Amino acid sequence: MPNESSVSSTEISIKSSEFLDYLSVERGSSPLTIRNYKHYLKRFVDFLKKENLGSGLSDINQEVIRKYRLYLSGLPGEKGEVLSRKTQGYHVIALRSFLKWLIRNDYKVMAPDKIDLPKNPERQVKFLSGEQVDRLLNAPSASTIDGKRDKAILEVLFSTGLRISELTKLDRDKVNFDTREFGVVGKGGKARVVFLSSRAADFLQKYIGARQDHYKPLFIRHKGKMDPTLPDEKMRLTPRSIQRMIHKHGIRIKLSMDVTPHVLRHCLHPDTRIFADNEIVTARNLYYSQTKNILGVDFERGETLPATVVGKESHIASLYSIWADGYELVCSNNHRLFTIGQDGIEEVKVKDIKIGDYIMGIAKVNIVGKEFIDPRLSRLIGYILGDGVISKERRGVIIHDKDKKNLEFYKKIVTDSLKIDSRIEKNPKTNSFRINIYNNTFVDFLQEIGCVGHSNERRVPLQILNSTKEEIINFIAGVYDAEGNSNGAPRMFSASKDFLKDIQMLLLRLGIDAHLLARDRTVTLPQGKEFRHLFYTLQVIGKNDQKRFIKLIPTLKGKTIKDDSVWEEEKLPVQEILEAIFDDLEKDGKIGFRYALTQNEHIKPNRYFEKIVPLKSTVSKFIRQIGKFKYKGRKLEILKSLYKAGNIKWLKIKKKKRLGSPRYTVFDFTVSPTQNLITDGIVSHNSFATDLLMAGADLRSVQEMLGHKNVSTTQIYTHVTNKQLRDIHETFHGRGK
Numbered sequence: 001m002p003n004e005s006s007v008s009s010t011e012i013s014i015k016s017s018e019f020l021d022y023l024s025v026e027r028g029s030s031p032l033t034i035r036n037y038k039h040y041l042k043r044f045v046d047f048l049k050k051e052n053l054g055s056g057l058s059d060i061n062q063e064v065i066r067k068y069r070l071y072l073s074g075l076p077g078e079k080g081e082v083l084s085r086k087t088q089g090y091h092v093i094a095l096r097s098f099l100k101w102l103i104r105n106d107y108k109v110m111a112p113d114k115i116d117l118p119k120n121p122e123r124q125v126k127f128l129s130g131e132q133v134d135r136l137l138n139a140p141s142a143s144t145i146d147g148k149r150d151k152a153i154l155e156v157l158f159s160t161g162l163r164i165s166e167l168t169k170l171d172r173d174k175v176n177f178d179t180r181e182f183g184v185v186g187k188g189g190k191a192r193v194v195f196l197s198s199r200a201a202d203f204l205q206k207y208i209g210a211r212q213d214h215y216k217p218l219f220i221r222h223k224g225k226m227d228p229t230l231p232d233e234k235m236r237l238t239p240r241s242i243q244r245m246i247h248k249h250g251i252r253i254k255l256s257m258d259v260t261p262h263v264l265r266h267c268l269h270p271d272t273r274i275f276a277d278n279e280i281v282t283a284r285n286l287y288y289s290q291t292k293n294i295l296g297v298d299f300e301r302g303e304t305l306p307a308t309v310v311g312k313e314s315h316i317a318s319l320y321s322i323w324a325d326g327y328e329l330v331c332s333n334n335h336r337l338f339t340i341g342q343d344g345i346e347e348v349k350v351k352d353i354k355i356g357d358y359i360m361g362i363a364k365v366n367i368v369g370k371e372f373i374d375p376r377l378s379r380l381i382g383y384i385l386g387d388g389v390i391s392k393e394r395r396g397v398i399i400h401d402k403d404k405k406n407l408e409f410y411k412k413i414v415t416d417s418l419k420i421d422s423r424i425e426k427n428p429k430t431n432s433f434r435i436n437i438y439n440n441t442f443v444d445f446l447q448e449i450g451c452v453g454h455s456n457e458r459r460v461p462l463q464i465l466n467s468t469k470e471e472i473i474n475f476i477a478g479v480y481d482a483e484g485n486s487n488g489a490p491r492m493f494s495a496s497k498d499f500l501k502d503i504q505m506l507l508l509r510l511g512i513d514a515h516l517l518a519r520d521r522t523v524t525l526p527q528g529k530e531f532r533h534l535f536y537t538l539q540v541i542g543k544n545d546q547k548r549f550i551k552l553i554p555t556l557k558g559k560t561i562k563d564d565s566v567w568e569e570e571k572l573p574v575q576e577i578l579e580a581i582f583d584d585l586e587k588d589g590k591i592g593f594r595y596a597l598t599q600n601e602h603i604k605p606n607r608y609f610e611k612i613v614p615l616k617s618t619v620s621k622f623i624r625q626i627g628k629f630k631y632k633g634r635k636l637e638i639l640k641s642l643y644k645a646g647n648i649k650w651l652k653i654k655k656k657k658r659l660g661s662p663r664y665t666v667f668d669f670t671v672s673p674t675q676n677l678i679t680d681g682i683v684s685h686n687s688f689a690t691d692l693l694m695a696g697a698d699l700r701s702v703q704e705m706l707g708h709k710n711v712s713t714t715q716i717y718t719h720v721t722n723k724q725l726r727d728i729h730e731t732f733h734g735r736g737k
Contacts, residue, residue: 010055011055011057012041012044012045012048012055012056012057012059012060013045013055015057015098015102015107016038016042016045016098019041019097019098019101019102020034020037020038022101023037036090036094037094037097037098040090040091040094041094041095041098044068044091044094044095047068047071048064051067051071053067057102057107057108058108058109060099060109060110061110062110062114065095065110065114065115069088069092072088072091073088089117092115092117093117095112095115096112096115097112099111099115100112135253136154136249136250136253137151137154137155139154139249139252139253140249142206145207145210145211145222146222146223148203148206148207148210149207149219149220149222150245150249151203151207152200152203152204152206152207152219153167153219153242154246154249155199155200155203155204156196156200156204162184164239164242164243165239166184166185167219167242168217168219168236168238168239168242169184170182170184170217170218170219171216171217171218172208172216172217172218173216174218175196175204175218177204177205180196180198180201181196182196204218213226213228213235214228215232215236216232217232217233217235217236217237219236219237219242220235220236220237221235221237221241268283268330268331268332268335268666268667268668268679269283269319269330269331269666270282270283270284270666270667271283271284271498272329272330272331272679272680273501273502273505273679273680273681274286274294274677274678274679275294275295275304275365275367275505275677275678276291276294276295277293277294277295277306278367278368278370278466279291279367279369279370279466280367280465280466280505283666283667283669283679284667286309286667286669287667287669291309292308292309292310293306293308294306294307294308294309294669294671294677294678295307295365295678296671296673296674296675296676296677296678297360297362297647297648297676297678297683298674299338299345299641299645299648300641300645301644301645302644302645302646302647302648303647304362304365304366304647304678305674307671307673307674307677308671308672308673309669309670309671310670310671310672317332317666318332318333318658318659319332319658319659319666320332320333320350320656320657320659321655321656321657321658321659322337322350322353322359322655322656322682323653323655323656324358324359324361324651324652324653324654324682325361325515325651325652325654326504326514326515326516326517326539326541326651327361327504327516327651327680327681327682328497328516328680329679329680329682329684330659330680331350331666331679331684332350332666333349333350333351333658334350334351335349335350335684335685336348336349336350336684336685337350337353337359337360337682337683337684337685338359338360338676338683338685339353339357339358339359339360339573340358340573340574340576340577340642341576342576342579342580342635343577343635343638344577344638344641344642345360345642347685350656353653353656354653355653355654355655355656356611356652356653357652357653358571358573358613358650358651358652358653359650359651359653359682359683360648360649360650360651360682360683361648361649361651361681361682361683362508362647362648362649362678362681362682362683363511363513363647363648363649364508364509364510364511364647365508365509365678366509367466367509368468368469369466369467369468369469369471369472370466370467370468371468371471372463372464372466372467372468372471373463373464373467373471374417375468375470375473375474376413376416376474377413377417378464378467378471378472378474378475378478379413379474379475379477379478379481380410380413380414380417380478381446381449381451381461381464381478382464382474382475382476382477382478382479382480382482383410383478383479383481383482384397384399384446384451384478384482385451385458385460385478385479385482385499386479386480386481386482386483386492386494387399387400387401387482387483388400388482390443390446390447390451390452391443392443392447394438395438395439395440395443396436396437396438396439396443397436397437397442397443397446398434398435398436398437399434399435399437399482400427400430400433400434401432401433401434401435401482402431402432403433404424404433405556407424407433407434407435408424409481409556410435410481411424414435414437418439418442420437420439420442422435422436422437422438423435449461449462449463449464450462454495455494455495455496456495456496457496458494458496458498458499459496459498459499459502460475460499460503460506465502465505465506469509469510472506472509472510473510473552473553473554474554475506476503476506476507476553477553477554477555477556479492479503480492480553480555480557481555481556481557484555484557485557486557487558489539489540489541489546490539490540490546490549490550490553491538491539491540492537492538493535493536493537493538494535494536494538495534495535495536496536497516497518500516500536500537500538501516501680503538504538504681505680505681507540507549508681510548510552511548512540512545512549512552513540513541513542513545513649514538514539514540514541514545515538515539515540515541516536516538517536517537517538517539518534518535518536519534519535519536519537520534569615569616569617570615570616570649570650571613571614571615571616571650571652572613572614572619572642572643572650573613573650574614574619574639574642575608575612575613575614577635577638577639577642578605578608578614578622578639580635581626581631581633581635581636582594584631584633584635585626585629585631590629593625593626593629594606596625596628596629597621597622600625601621601622601624603618603621603622605622613652616643619639619642619643620643622639623636623639623640623643626639648683651682
């Protein structure tokens with residue numbers, strides 16, 4: 001085994017050459033990668049020699065790395081300026097890869113994870129609208145052979161997401177126009193299958209049909225005299241020539257940025273609430289902020305886990321409103337959620353969701369929050385937002401209530417917390433009372449935190465949305481004192497849907513499930529006219545949730561539990577898994593299983609293969625009997641995993657509606673490692689799935705984005721065939737425009 005004593009003065013040079021051979025032969029890295037790594041490692045060796053720091057493996061330590069980084073920071077770049085932080089990072093990445101290879105080969109060297117990568121400024125995402133994509137694709141003129149070629153190149157790039165370097169390597173005989181698919185070898189020698197849209201295939205055939213040459217490359221240069229004796233590779237277009245072509249057409253149509261064909265994506269409404277590491281943020285704010293740490297869900301344990309936003313994008317799309325057991329998510333038609341199939345948890349596109357299907361939600365999200373204000377003041381703000389009027393002109397706040405005792409309670413908070421005088425008086429026009437709080441500073445504070453607008457436009461202030469548990473408990477209590485019911489199960493009312501959705505997210509922080517409902521109401525005005533308007537209720541339905549609400553929320557209203565609650569126990573929609581297990585048992589000759597269920601558990605199993613969704617307690621009985629029959633299939637482990645995932649709940653789709661014809665700016669995110677994020681209480685798939693699957697991704701990355709990575713470990717996802725990928729491509733391509 002090699003050791004430190006065996007190194008010589010040229011050890012790093014020798015071993016770096018062996019490392020490059022490994023990259024070339026075993027890893028199959030591209031010539032460009034090998035050339036760059038050779039350059040970066042040679043620069044490190046030259047630095048060691050120049051500074052007389054030795055050339056042995058044992059000479060690489062923290063102090064040497066520190067000096068090397070200083071050395072890199074002073075080197076000139078290609079255009080004479082200082083070497084960019086990004087290029088410095090490439091040097092460090094090469095060195096870390098070299099150290100990792102050494103460790104795998106049993107050399108005792110410095111741990112590569114001790115070398116931090118430089119922090120680069122966050123990449124500014126560029127994107128084209130659907131209209132700009134159309135303009136770019138139609139920029140080339142089809143009257144010339146060059147125009148036909150450029151048009152075909154743009155359409156193929158847009159359809160397949162190929163890297164330009166991959167596109168230039170294509171040959172005519174590799175494209176199958178019958179299946180509209182072909183194989184490519186990408187970075188690291190990894191193969192994948194890509195698919196042409198029918199539109200791209202059509203323009204590509206027109207280009208090939210217009211050519212009158214024998215050259216093998218799919219795309220060739222056409223300028224100058226065609227010499228039939230030239231070898232194929234001399235005629236092949238280079239990546240640089242295609243980049244110049246795209247840039248030229250971008251300038252011609254006066255686009256405001258350097259472009260490559262846009263990758264259209266499906267994603268979320270700007271106001272979608274996303275659970276971050278210690279706060280709730282909107283999709284819009286997450287996109288524009290530096291926030292990267294969010295929360296995802298571990299499906300096997302049902303727990304929330306830290307996750308990181310590693311990519312984000314914005315574009316224009318039509319939106320749909322999805323209502324599932326009192327939770328609403330607004331997203332595009334190709335956004336993906338999670339359901340349960342025969343092989344466990346699997347993704348489902350919004351366009352494929354039907355009324356009665358189940359999707360994954362979250363039961364509780366633990367966020368510590370940040371202290372904002374005195375909890376009593378938080379309660380006062382909730383009370384004001386529930387039934388108060390904030391007037392800058394009158395420099396005051398007016399709150400109405402039929403119960404004078406409620407106003408006296410809040411008058412004391414005003415006196416104790418704000419040191420402000422207020423008065424309670426009878427409302428001369430109605431059978432109620434009002435409290436008047438006149439203080440310009442307090443009004444300014446309320447407006448600064450967003451307590452503005454009409455009642456149907458109100459939102460929970462962001463600072464309170466992300467405050468501590470005690471503050472949000474008091475805030476909800478204030479809202480309930482103003483807009484909650486006095487008898488029956490807990491219920492709040494508002495003309496603002498988003499206000500109640502905000503409170504719904506606050507209740508999720510407390511582990512309380514509340515259902516949002518929309519209602520049309522007709523009111524008769526004093527003049528005798530009828531006024532119809534839409535209002536919303538937020539109801540706590542489950543008995544355990546009602547108990548938790550009553551225990552935690554110190555409201556002034558009467559608090560009772562609804563005895564006839566039908567949502568006491570969660571349902572688990574695992575009928576497909578159960579039916580598959582039953583089929584396996586009967587194939588193995590264990591025909592007494594159904595009888596055993598009926599006799600031992602008093603279950604009629606056939607009912608659960610139809611429309612009846614079993615309760616979790618019923619699923620436990622299935623699991624018990626399946627185990628007694630010595631079933632060893634993977635499906636039982638999946639069933640147990642779903643049963644044990646206590647923080648996951650399954651929401652039944654009640655309504656799906658397209659939000660008219662307008663187009664919206666929407667946002668999407670790549671999330672690692674969970675590949676999911678919590679959106680308005682519903683678990684969303686990694687939203688950053690693309691119109692062309694993934695631009696330039698290898699097959700494993702495509703599977704990862706579709707949720708099909710680590711099949712044997714998670715035992716959740718099924719294998720993706722080329723046909724499935726082609727079907728997905730057909731579904732997604734061009735629909736975002």
